[in-house]
Amino acid sequence: MARAGLTAERLTQAGAELADEIGFDRVTVSELARRFGVKVASLYSHVRNSQDLRTRIALAALEEMADRAAEALAGRAGKDALAAFADVYRDYAREHPGRYAAAQLRLDPQAAAASAGVRHAQMTRAVLRGYDLPESEQVHAVRLLGSVFHGYVSLELGGGFSHSAPDTQETWARTIDALDSLLRNWPRP
Template identity: 70%
Template sequence: MARAGLTPERLTRAGAELADEAGFEQVTVSAVARRFDVKAASLYAHVKSTEDLRTRIALLALEELADRVADSIAGRAGREALAAFAAAYRDYARAHPGRYAAARYRLDPATAAASAGVRHAQMTRALLRGYDLAEPEQTHAVRMLGGLVHGFVELEAAGGFAHTAVDPQASWDWTVDALDAMLRTHLS
């Protein structure tokens, strides 16, 4: 019998909170069960396994992040859209580090195809249409933008920029400007 008050959605939210507090790799069915002061077996009526729980958190994070990105780029184009797009990812990573990590959790192909990950790809390509890139350059630009944003965010979160007096925000702005200039001048 399912314990009153426990639902897959509530467990997913609790797992997402745990991910933000302790790290996504610390999320397990047992760890979430401790948050509710129940035995892990009580949760198996709602989630199949730790992998299922992590997948649910990944899907939640992808959806939240897609909503933020969509809101941030609405009505913008060019450098302004690029900066808003990148800032939405960076801000989400700062506010929700565990969920941000979850958004990069490897999903099986069917789950990935039905996830908000598709929206992320569509928004990235929509943003890049303003730079008039044809294939394969557009795909290269999608990968470069993702790698650049995720790399910067990861390094910043790990304290990788703490060793110099240069403000990471100044580096961020410089990077967005350089990326915009490169995309504007790179014609296929």
């Protein structure tokens, strides 16, 4: 019999909160069971194993970020859309470092196809439409933006910018300016 109140959704949410607290790499079914004060076996009727839990957390994080990005992009275009989109990723990573790490989890093809990752790609391409990039160049631009956003956030969260001036917000703004300029002047093959 399942323990009252435990559901896959509740465990996923608790796992996401745990990831923010202790780090995504340390989230396990055992650790979650300790948090709920139950035996590990009590959770197996809701999640298959730690990998299933981690995948559920990743999917939830992707969904949360996609919802934030959709709201931030509404009615925006060009540099305004680019900055709003970038800020969603940076702000989410700073507020939810464990969930952000979860969103980087490599998903199996079936989970990836059903995930909000598809929405992220669509929104990134919507931002790029404001720059009139040919479709053949968009995949390169999508990869560039993802690399810059994730790279900057990872370095910032890891303390990589804490030893020098200027403030990281100033550098972030300059990074968005540089990306905007690059996208407006995208090199043709």
